[in-house]
Amino acid sequence: MDLSIPLMNSLTLGSLYTLMALGLTMSFSVTKIANFAHAELVTIGGYVTALLVNWMGYGLGESLIAAFFASALLAVAMDEGVFKPMIKRGSKPLFLLVASIGIGLVVRYLLFIYADLNAVITVQAKANVQLIGRFGRAGITTIHLWVFPITIASVVLLHLMFHYTKPGKALRAMADNEDLARVSGVKIYTLRRLMWFIAGGITGVAGGLWSAYSVITPEIGWYALLRIFAASILGGLVSFWGTIAGGLIVGFAENFGITFMNTYFNVSTAYRPLISFVIIVIVLLLKPTGFAGFDFIGWLKEKMKGGGE
Amino acid sequence: MADYIIESRDLTAGYGKAVIIQDVNFQAERGKVTAIVGPNGSGKSTFLKTLFGLTRVFNGNVIFDGEDITKLPPEVRARKGLGFVFQVNNVFPNLTVRENLEMGAYARTDKEQIKKDMEEILDIFPILRERQKQKAGSLSGGERQMLAMAMALMGRPKLLLLDEPAAALAPKVVTQIFMKIRDIVNSGVTVILVEQHAKRALSFCDMGYVFSSGRIVMKGPGKDLLADEKFVEAFLGKR
Numbered sequence: 001m002d003l004s005i006p007l008m009n010s011l012t013l014g015s016l017y018t019l020m021a022l023g024l025t026m027s028f029s030v031t032k033i034a035n036f037a038h039a040e041l042v043t044i045g046g047y048v049t050a051l052l053v054n055w056m057g058y059g060l061g062e063s064l065i066a067a068f069f070a071s072a073l074l075a076v077a078m079d080e081g082v083f084k085p086m087i088k089r090g091s092k093p094l095f096l097l098v099a100s101i102g103i104g105l106v107v108r109y110l111l112f113i114y115a116d117l118n119a120v121i122t123v124q125a126k127a128n129v130q131l132i133g134r135f136g137r138a139g140i141t142t143i144h145l146w147v148f149p150i151t152i153a154s155v156v157l158l159h160l161m162f163h164y165t166k167p168g169k170a171l172r173a174m175a176d177n178e179d180l181a182r183v184s185g186v187k188i189y190t191l192r193r194l195m196w197f198i199a200g201g202i203t204g205v206a207g208g209l210w211s212a213y214s215v216i217t218p219e220i221g222w223y224a225l226l227r228i229f230a231a232s233i234l235g236g237l238v239s240f241w242g243t244i245a246g247g248l249i250v251g252f253a254e255n256f257g258i259t260f261m262n263t264y265f266n267v268s269t270a271y272r273p274l275i276s277f278v279i280i281v282i283v284l285l286l287k288p289t290g291f292a293g294f295d296f297i298g299w300l301k302e303k304m305k306g307g308g309e
Numbered sequence: 310m311a312d313y314i315i316e317s318r319d320l321t322a323g324y325g326k327a328v329i330i331q332d333v334n335f336q337a338e339r340g341k342v343t344a345i346v347g348p349n350g351s352g353k354s355t356f357l358k359t360l361f362g363l364t365r366v367f368n369g370n371v372i373f374d375g376e377d378i379t380k381l382p383p384e385v386r387a388r389k390g391l392g393f394v395f396q397v398n399n400v401f402p403n404l405t406v407r408e409n410l411e412m413g414a415y416a417r418t419d420k421e422q423i424k425k426d427m428e429e430i431l432d433i434f435p436i437l438r439e440r441q442k443q444k445a446g447s448l449s450g451g452e453r454q455m456l457a458m459a460m461a462l463m464g465r466p467k468l469l470l471l472d473e474p475a476a477a478l479a480p481k482v483v484t485q486i487f488m489k490i491r492d493i494v495n496s497g498v499t500v501i502l503v504e505q506h507a508k509r510a511l512s513f514c515d516m517g518y519v520f521s522s523g524r525i526v527m528k529g530p531g532k533d534l535l536a537d538e539k540f541v542e543a544f545l546g547k548r
């Protein structure tokens with residue numbers, strides 16, 4: 001059996017999942033919101049990229065930058081418009097989660113209406129894709145030259161930011177203890193905006209790359225959300241390195257898992273999403289901290305019981 | 310007239326809809342130690358948090374250095390010279406000891422002086438120098454308390470709020486902590502000290518306040534309170 005194609009697919013998808021999950025890891029660790037509307041940050045980035053490339057004739061690079069800003073602004077708007085006011089009124093994390101599902105739904109269906117009116121329910125960015133080499137039977141294209149470097153650069157830059165810059169360290173401090181950060185003088189609302197901006201932006205770029213890699217629909221983010229959460233949860237929802245490992249594991253598990261089951265057990269490849277679901281359940285059952293020392297279940301239990309010291 | 314660095318006037322505050330402290334009129338004299346004692350749940354921590362803007366104020370004012378700061382957010386109060394050592398969760402567990410100290414100086418911009426202060430603090434708390442690169446979450450209770458105080462000092466506060474800095478520590482460590490607090494006061498920082506251990510606090514402070522059910526029920530120089538029969542009977546038990 002030739003494994004070059006599933007290997008290449010795994011690496012590419014793993015990188016894309018990682019890139020999509022980095023923003024979720026970041027926003028969850030700082031705000032503790034399990035943001036389901038994260039899906040729509042992917043989708044918006046995908047559409048902005050596809051439409052700019054196809055309709056306006058922009059290059060992929062420029063379009064990805066536009067996608068960054070579009071999703072970044074959407075992320076900031078979500079927080080300023082919904083999450084922040086709710087938190088100021090003392091909302092529990094569960095309500096925030098439900099609200100995020102609501103935001104996602106609204107954005108998704110607005111996009112559906114738009115896509116329907118403009119006949120772009122399915123669309124792919126017609127980027128100038130060229131075959132530049134082969135790995136076994138798998139082709140290496142210019143898309144890969146975008147996906148891999150952008151993913152690696154994002155992780156490295158985020159790591160440097162969070163460990164070596166003042167705002168980055170303050171964000172880690174906020175993630176640990178918001179009140180203590182405030183009494184240390186951290187302007188938490190300004191930093192929070194910066195965090196959403198970056199988290200949203202990276203997610204938009206991920207969506208943009210996805211639209212160049214394959215066909216997208218207004219549901220593409222929603223469809224990917226399970227994998228994104230799986231990648232993030234594998235990383236313990238706090239660690240960028242853990243998120244890379246998580247993204248790659250999800251990418252590999254899905255492709256090899258489904259190839260394996262299809263070949264030997266004749267399982268339809270349509271069951272692919274089930275693999276991420278199984279990963280989530282297994283991780284949460286066996287090692288809720290993922291690759292990092294964060295006890296997600298314990299934290300959730302505590303929060304469900306309600307706030308207070 | 311005495312020179313008060315901070316005052317509260319008819320202060321009523323709490324969390325959400327719950328009123329926890331009521332009509333609190335409190336003053337702390339500049340350069341002195343003011344102690345707050347009282348039973349569990351009497352609102353001592355809530356009062357300190359209210360001075361720093363971390364609770365909901367229903368009525369009254371907080372005056373710091375002659376300015377009404379009631380409506381200012383905590384991050385601005387920190388910049389005006391307030392420092393706080395929380396009773397619990399008073400360090401960032403996932404940051405290293407050194408990063409915690411840097412966070413203490415977050416609001417400051419005098420980089421050169423921060424470096425000097427960092428060295429000085431690490432001299433004052435040698436255990437922290439040894440543990441610089443370790444995560445704060447891995448420290449022992451006493452070490453963590455030292456770090457929390459050191460962090461607050463890195464902010465160069467004019468007024469330091471200490472919420473039970475010696476709770477649940479071994480007697481030897483308690484003595485060390487109180488020696489550090491004395492040094493802090495001698496360096497010109499005003500201290501407000503909340504303590505469970507009324508005797509220890511009142512013999513240490515200049516002025517003492519007694520909280521009960523969210524209100525001030527007694528106040529006076531620490532030594533007078535300790536000599537007051539009514540106080541001793543109500544709060545220290547008969548002897």
Ligand SMILES: Nc1ncnc2c1ncn2[C@@H]1O[C@H](COP(=O)(O)OP(=O)(O)OP(=O)(O)O)[C@@H](O)[C@H]1O
Nearest residue numbers: 308309324329348349350351352353354355356396
């Ligand atoms: N975050 C909060 N939300 C709601 N109620 C709170 C919160 N923190 C404290 N309380 C309540 O406020 C009251 C006073 O608590 P506080 O911590 O101020 O007392 P304390 O005098 O510091 O007690 P202790 O000596 O145990 O530290 C208690 O009834 C407590 O349950």
Ligand SMILES: [Mg+2]
Nearest residue numbers: 353354355396
């Ligand atoms: Mg207390």
